[in-house]
Amino acid sequence: MDGTTDRDGGTAWRRIADRLAQAIARGEYRPGDTLPASVVLAEQHGVHRHTVRQAFRHLADQGLVTVSRGRGTQVIAPRVPYPIGRRVSMRANFGKLGIEASSRMLSAMGVEGEAETCRALGLAAGSRLWRVEGLSLADSVPMGTGTHWLSAERFPDFDRAFRDAGASITAAFKIYGITDYVRLSTRLTARLADEREAELLGIVPEAAVMVSTAIDALPDLTPIHLVSSVFAGERMEMVIEPFKE
Secondary structure, eight states, X not given: OOSSBOTTSOBHHHHHHXXXXXXXXXXXXXXXXXXXXXXXXXXXXXXXXXXXXXXXXHHHHTTSEEEETTTEEEEOOOOEEEEESSSOOHHHHHHHTTOOEEEEEEEEEEEEOOHHHHHHTTOOTTOEEEEEEEEEEETTEEEEEEEEEEETTTSTTHHHHHHHTTTOHHHHHHHTTOOOOEEEEEEEEEEEOOHHHHHHHTOOTTOEEEEEEEEEXXXXXXXXXXXXXXXXXXXXXXXXXXXXX
């Protein structure tokens, strides 16, 4: 057999992919498990190993596995849908799905704001800003890491407030009397993870990540917060819901 089609005319790689997908659905392979090597499956199915690799790529496109050199083809948990609406709170969003969310503060420092960041926050170029890094987790699995920018004048001692609030922006804002805020904009792009991001998120270097740059504001639309986040593409999917609170 040439590895392209079965005797009955079906596509070999698709048949292999479907069988593996069904095995994953039945729980024969669970998140974190490694599928048999392509050479093993090729021998079992009487096809070339490139045919099996094509099946692996299809499963990866379906969000069922990750394929990486050195780690093989691993089953992953279904991507978590993350709604982006007028109000965005990771803990609230995950809570609605029955997922326990938590955060950790990685670093905090006062810096001189770059012109573009200050402009986004409605501040003069060079204004003093807080630059705060955090890591977000869902059921203890790293989902994303974010860098937050806020006015140092408006939010004195924000490093302490953020830490005391369990690295929750929403909880930290309440310390300053801000009980409600809205999402002004979210810009989404994609790229490959660098080494630090891969280490923080527990993914392989150069795995696909989603990059979100968002601005939050008071209900009167005064900008107060800019956050640039990097999410593990294999674990998250963004759901745009413009009318969702």
